[in-house]
Amino acid sequence: MTTTAESPETTTAAAALSPWHGVADAAERAHWEAVAAEVGARLGTDALERDRANLDPHAELNLLREAGLINLLHPAEFGGGGAHWSTALHVVRVLARTDASVAQVLAYHYINASNIVFSAAPEAQEAWFRASIEGNWVWGDSVNPVDPALEVVREGDGYRLNGLKRFSTGASVGDVVLLNARITAGEDADRFLYAVLDHDREGVEYLGDWNALGQRLSASGSVRFNNVRVEAADVLGLDSPEAFASLLTPGIQLAFGNLYLGIAEGALAQGTQILRNRPNAWFLSGADTYRHDPFVQRTVGEFVAQIEAADALAERVGIHFDRAADRGGDLTWEERGELAIAVAKLKVVTDAVALEVTHRIFEVTGSSSANQRVGLDLHWRNVRTHSLHDPVDYKKLEVGAHHINGEFQPVSLYT
Incomplete structure (x- = not known):
């Protein structure tokens, strides 16, 4: 996924500074709670029927985009909502009252997108934030740490990716997919690569095999990566030693x-x-x-x-x-x-x-x-x-x- 700035060096640790300052105040909480309650009420009108249909929640995520919930945690200076974590996760709770599947996708989106801060070099973060905010990106993931079946090897200034990841929440409906894979060879062997791929990247296959008892619209099916090219500009960074x-x-x-x-x-x-x-x-x-x-x-x-x-x-x-x-x-x-x-x-x-x-x-x-x-x-x-x-x-x-x-x-x- 190419951003508007150069790709960060993959050896750079997470940012020393946080974009989240202080704690949420009452006005912030009240505003976003009201927004989430309105969206939740709309989702609640047909939650059971949609659960039974067991389809990926594309239309539902558009409701979240329109309400500003997708960009809620992103810094206001770049056009995001500028809210705090306690507010964002309270929004998840409000939505879960009527549609826990969509609430789960949103929760994972917040965590996945936060890798801009936790994994990317400080000088690259603005470009990632602006791209995500302007595109209103939903961040799905293919990370599942107990299913380490991805193989990523260095190839020129990028990587080549192969393998399968189950339980890839939001991947099939997200605008981008966050992946986490252990590098198998080279100077960075045994470190974890964090990269972001656009949904339609060549070689990425969404298997549509999520058919659970509940959380049926969480889009948590498997993803297969078939000889996928990971460009340097797709890389957020490598795992960081920082708390x-x-x-x-x-x-x-x-x-x-x-x-x-x-x-x-x-x-x-x-x-x-x-x-x-x-x-x-x-x-x-x-x-x-x-x-x-x-x-x-x-x-x-x-x-x-x-x-x-x-x-x-x-x-x-x-x-x-x-x-x-x-x-x-x-x-x-x-x-x-x-x-x-x-x-x-x-x-x-x-x-x-x-x-x-x-x-x-x-x-x-x-x-x-x-x-x-x-x-x-x-x-x-x-x-x-x-x-x-x-x-x-x-x-x-x-x-x-x-x-x-x-x-x-x-x-x-x-x-």
Whole structure:
């Protein structure tokens, strides 16, 4: 993918300075929450039908473009939204209430595009940002670190790429595809290359094999690279030894926490609407309607309390991430580790809350809500599918090992 400036040297580390300063204020949050709520309402009108069609979300992403959500995190000085991470991931949460698949694509887009900061040389970043903003690019990815089947070898001033990557979220619908591949030979052998390819690059094949229980519109199918030429201008950079560059992992895990929390909120909202419309009551309850049944009220009370507790934690961790992103190259590994633990706590909590709420909401909505035309199962299918992304037990381990022994897990694209 050619930008308007020369390609960065691939040996350059991530930028010492961050484009994200301070923390989000109330005005910023309120503005983008309102925008996301409007888009989410539009997506919610036919989310179930689109889920059943299982088609890539091209039209849905156009809604995000039109609303300004695609460029929300990009610096205002280059024409972007100039928002903070806590705001961007709150937007993901709002969208997940009605369409968790599209919310996932947007979350991955934010992480993928942030590689402009985390991987590209400082002098090249403006050109990348301007190209992305002016093109309104959605950034898909082909990164999956547990599927290291890509082979990239040096060829002249560029590279030659071959192999297969599964679970390439957003790749088939993105304007560009971020790839991550280990270099197999030469002076940079065993380092990871980050490069950006335009969607229609010769030799890139989208297999369209995503057919999961949930998150069906997340465009997470496999991509095959058949002798693909990676030009020097396509290269963002190589993996960096800086703590700041490694914010990608707590960033994506924080996105997951917000995704799951949004799904739980969506299930509770839909379930509450169904419950309020239920006639009569269980004959032993002594109540006139189900909404006045004490056991129903008790169950909903549990859900509300759990979600609001998770909400408070999500807000706190979001601000923590804003402050870490503001640190730029001054971020220490200790600070990065503390952030990762905070994010892991949120992941543990929201995973449990979302699975609990989406599963047990049927206890108060009744047998008729299991009818497929209602679609209440969409929330459970979505969180059940995505929560398998990486085992939550290992997030519990992270938290426990740190609490007992002060240990941090080895840095990776999962920890």
